[in-house]
Amino acid sequence: MKKANGHEIIQLFESWSPKKLACMDNDPIGLAIGTLNKEVTKVLVTLDVNDKVADEAIEKGCQLIIAHHPPIFRKLSNLRTDTPAGKLYEKLIKNDIAVYAAHTNLDVADGGVNDLLAEALQLENIEILEKTYHENLMKLALFVPDDYAEKVRVALAKAGAGSIGNYDSCSFSTNGQGRFRALAGANPFIGDIGEMETTDEEKIEVVFTESIKNKVLKAMLNAHPYEEPAYDLYTLAVETNEMGLGRVGKLKEPMSLESFAEHVKSRLDVPRVRVVGDTSTLISKVAVVGGDGNKYIHTAKRSGADVFVTGDIGFHMAQDAESIGLNIVDPGHHVEKVMIKGVAEKMDSLCSQAKLSVEFVQSEIDTEPFTFI
Structure with a gap:
């Protein structure tokens, strides 16, 4: 150490x-x-x-x-x-x-405040309540001499390109011929100055998250034998690494709102809670937002939650929740x-x-x- x-x-x-x-x-x-x-x-x-x-x-x-x-x-x-x-x-x-x-970055992070609260409440099948962050996927298509294709593929994989779900080193290749002519001042890897050159090349395609774009391009340029590599870079209409505020999950067994309120008190270590709703209502699906969750009552309702656990609920917001049929258990802000x-x-x-x-x-x-x- x-x-x-x-x-x-x-x-x-x-x-x-x-x-x-x-x-x-x-x-x-x-x-x-x-x-x-x-x-x-x-x-x-x-x-x-x-x-x-x-x-x-x-x-x-x-x-x-x-x-x-x-x-x-x-x-x-x-x-x-x-x-x-x-x-x-x-x-x-x-x-x-x-x-x-x-x-709020700790609220959103995997294993952060809201995951810790959901875990404390013993929720299962946990999902994000409100998505606030995602990354775009990008695709790199590049052209490499056949003899160097494997070296470039390995370099791209080490940089994180081609990681999809539980797989890595994912790529797609097609074969063809590349043509070029080196002009005065060039230092060509293949061919001579002023002469047209045709060479067997492999087109390699890989996807990666936008956040590692510079790392991937650097790896590609370092591994590629050409002085001026030819490549295409696209931003894809695909979102990944979605993260967000709050969590939604289910209780192992349904319980009344009154029993759930006691569950919240015990699991989050608070002396009392405020409750909105009929205490005899059966609770199964739970939404939770650490801290002040006033602005998320409609999001919680749309998620299908039977109850929303959050702090600092205002009087008029409690009335709004009551009007849309959303039960609330407010254990305070300090449960964070x-x-x-x-x-x-x-x-x-x-x-x-x-x-x-x-x-x-x-x-x-x-x-x-x-x-x-």
């Missing part, structure tokens, strides 16, 4: 929960406070960053905090240290503790605390695989602002 710096840790984190998954305008994700350009031996994982959490990080010797809720949500007009927020930022900076925030254990365990696994010596500490501070009486 080797020592890690902050950049290495966050690179691993973003390989799992990349910034491109963020689905809120101007979501202030990423490094919020401090620097990643330092050695990091301990990382505190928390839902929120407040004064008590900062003290916890100091006490436990953490150099980095990974939080779900950004500590700086709106742009600062000043940085005064005589305000509560300013004092918090000052404490973190003086103790050289960096803060990295993963907000499931990310503390989930992120710590995921990052511990990623760093172990990368042979980085880092300890991920799960915050023990309860940042729930409400007291239930």
